[in-house]
Amino acid sequence: MDPLTIYQRLSEHFGPRNWWPADTAFEVMVGAILTQNTAWINVVKAMDSLKAADCLSAESIDTLPQDTLARLIRPSGYYNMKAKRLKAYCSWYLQQGGFDSINAMPTDAMRETILSVYGVGPETADDIVLYAFNRPVFVIDSYTRRIFSRLGLVDGSKTYEELRQYFESRLPAEPALLNEYHALIVIHGKNYCRKRPLCDQCPLAIDCGYFQG
DNA sequence: ACCCAGGGTCATA
DNA sequence: TATGACCATGGG
Incomplete structure (x- = not known):
């Protein structure tokens, strides 16, 4: 079974997912950092908090004291660390000249540059490259490792x-x-790999090995 | 009460 | 290069 066949099977089962859940490209970038090892529901709370404080912009985050920013994003967890990372990212983002300047780069160069920012690892970088800049990169996450290794691929x-x-x-x-x-x-991981050792209804008909690690 | 979520950095060997 | 400690809230 090849990755394209698996894609088609998942697509038929779940239908369009409309990702990334954000209103602007900049919100995609902030969300990508806030969701590191964190449930999305908590990221939404932190993003709402930033919006309510009118601080969801690169300029605001770059200007805000780290402690103040940390309090605003508290529900997303790791708030001291993520405040530092958000500030590092926004500082870099403004220094680059904003969205249009970064968007002018070829995909590979864009990816390397974003990856060099403090607090941005490979998955976060690819989230941003794919979902904020609409470039063709495949995002690897823990679900991907688990599912495809379980399939023996x-x-x-x-x-x-x-x-x-x-x-x-x-x-x-x-x-x-x-x-x-x-x-x-x-969505497959959320719906079929949690809470059940055997994924009875799994559209891939596999045991993802969730409880085996 | 326990497990873990849409990871990454840093120190250590 | 490869582990391990650390970060921290909130839902199941």
Whole structure:
């Protein structure tokens, strides 16, 4: 079974996912950092808090004291660390000249530059490259490792880059498809890999091994 | 009460 | 290169 077939199976089962859940490209970037190892419901609370304080902009976050920012994003967890990361990202973002300047870069250069920002690792960088800049990169997350290693298609212990190459070399470089694919992997993980050792209704008909790690 | 979520950095060997 | 400690709230 190849990655494209699995994509089609998930797509038929779940339908369009309309990712990323955000109103603007900048909100995608903030959300990508806030959701690191964190349930999305808590990220929504932190984002609402930022909006209510009228602080959901690169200029505000860059200007705000770290402690003040930390209090605003408290519900998302790791708030001291994430306040530092958000400020590092927004400082970099403004220094680059904002969305249009970054968007003028080729995808590979864009990815490397974003990856060099403090607090942005490979998954967060690819979330931003794909969902904020609509470039064709495949996002690897823990669900991806678990599902595809359980299917026997990859060694889940391989590096992020090795896994990314595996998928990108087997899928069309279409942002719309890669956008949908990652969203489908996440909804599949949420719906079928939690709470049940055996995923009875799983559209992939596999035991994702959730309780085995 | 326990587990973990749409990860990443840093120190250590 | 590869583990391990650490970060921290909130839902199931």
